[in-house]
Amino acid sequence: MFSRYFKVFCVSYILIILTKYIFAYYLGFDSLGFSDISYSIFWGYKFDFAASSIVALISILFSFNNSLFKTISSVLVVGLFLTQISDIFYFNESSRHIGYEVTDAITDASSLIATAYTQHTFLTIFSIIFAFVLFVVSLKIFDTTSKHKYFVTILISLFVSVFFIRGMAQNIPLNPWQSNQIGDTKKASLALNATYNIIYSLVNKKKKLQPLNLPSTDETSIKQSLKELYNDPTKDISLPIIKTKPNIVFFFLESWSLKYVTPKTTPNYYKILKQSIHPNYIIAGGHRTTEGMFCTLVSYPNPLGKSVAKTQLQNYKYSSIIDILNKNGYNSAFFQGTAKETSGTGSLAQSLGFTKSYGKADVKKRLYKPNTWGIHDVDLYNFVQTTLKEPFVIGINGASTHDDKIPSSIKHIDFTKNEKINKMMNAFHFSDYALGKFISEVENKYPNTIFVLFADHCGGYLSGSLENYQIPFAIYSKQLIQPKFYDTILSQRDIAPTILDLTMGDYKKLASNFTGKSLIQDNKFFANYYHNGLLGWIENKKLVELNIATNKYNCFDINGTKKIKTICNKNFEKLNKHNLDFTTITQKLLFDGKINQFNLLRK
DSSP states (O other), X not given: OOHHHHHHHHHHHHHHHHHHHHHHHHTTGGGGOHHHHHHHHHHTHHHHHHHHHHHHHHHHTTTTSHHHHHXXXXXXXXXXXXXXXXXXXXXXXXXXXXXXXXXHHHHTHHHHHHHHXXXXXXXXXXXXXXXXXXXXXXXXXXXXXXXXXHHHHHHHHHHHHHHHHTTSSOSSOOOGGGGGGGSOHHHHHHHSOHHHHHHHHHHTTTXXXXXXXXXXXOHHHHHHHHHHHHOOOXXXXXXXSOOSOOEEEEEEETTOOGGGOOTTTOHHHHHHHTTEEEEEEEEOSOSSHHHHHHHHHHOOOOSTTSOSTTSGGGGSOOOOHHHHHHHTTOEEEEEESSOTTGGGHHHHHHHTTOSEEEXXXXXXXXXXXXXXXXXXXXXXXXXXXXXXXXXXXXXXXXXXXXXXXXXXXXXXXOOOSOHHHHHHHHHHHHHHHHHHHHHHHHHHHXXXXXXXEEESSOOSSOOSSGGGTEEOEEEEOTTTOXXXXXXXXXXXXXXXXXXXXXXXXXXXXHXXXXXXXXXXXXXOOEEEEEETTEEEEEETTEEEEEETTTTEEEEEEEETTEEEEEOOOHHHHHHHHHHHHHHHHHHHHHHTTOGGGGGGXXX
């Protein structure tokens, strides 16, 4: 009577295990070794059982008709397999499983499919062939004429499924964050399966976004940490540095990971870098354009692992650097090479102060055929120039590096023997060409302009935690800025305070709620990130990574872009305290809609 349910359950479970091994070896987790990979995969059996039981339960609802049952069951297991494979592509780009972004993935399905084929050709073709074979085989496996009592079977299946979906015999409902209890971020990624993560996100889509549970701290500790972090004597300087109310261009350079920004791939950027104000690099605030926008413009951390876009958090009022510039007579607009509402970017841009928002549909005149995501940067930059009216502040997010496909008329360069990485580097090179061309043209026409260059987030083939957040940063103006290098590591949150000090005056008076600091007047800096259950914290080229599920942390020295594991001592204990206290209070204020009260705490 119950054999149909377990047939579907077992096939689903086997497929999940198979795709987890593909996930591990395709994405380079083989450094863990086969035993650790296998341990991690099977450690996550609760997530796998839950996903398998959901597929089996839906299938059994159609068991009143054998033909319908075997067809629906076969479609579902094929869908399960393709979902798991799709997550591999997504993880390759973002270093996290598909979660709250699933509705955006559905909206951008055609672009995602095209990207999968062009960048992961072999795995895509293999998956299509395997899916066809799986469907045919499943029709035979699920073909049964055994009789059963339909309603009794449904009730028993429902009971068993609820048991699995809840996480079996545990005192709390099964939640994706529990994968971090394994104690290692790589192993946690293997333990959690994409299908359950997606289903969990969809089921909770209409619910309010909730903050993650963090290890406990107290108000006294938080106040002490903030005092230590912000007790920073101000430099004796006259603000603003630039007295002429300059135009400002924010480049949210799509997916420009520091790892691939080199003198060879991005020569124009490196030429500009030598003539700019810049630190070693900065730490990105997330993995999506909307996350980079919020962290940069509001100078505030994102909800951990999430974006404020398309959640209840977007409804709160935030004071951004764009708001401040608008009030001072600037004309503001945001431009993106993709569709205007990709991931809610356009609406978020306007809620953060930009009075106008443009997407690829607004750009009618094009020199190049679009890639799978949008128009190329050259065409976007040409369009931008037709709209400028001084004084202006604009944000630009291109699409050339949202894909690895460059126009056929552009000569490919051999940067590396790895074809996948070489295609991506060529996209960087083409984007860099467009960047250099645009800056040259704008500064000739509008010499009273400063250009703020940084990535919205990382992209490409990255490994580890820190590497996923290292992005370039430079502030350039041939006429207005004297080049200066700062031997420090900044956060995306530090961009807005620095630009205010340069252009408008003391950011501590203009935007006292900002959590970032300014290169112009401050001396001590810190940066943070959240990566698959880890809270990373950087001060004085020291790094701690706290696992929020286990409340244990590891310590590292930072040498250039590399992190080197070291013994944790009292100094690192202090850094970890800063890490937890800062994250706890900023997350609380964010979810309470009270980030404008942060100024009361940073005094």
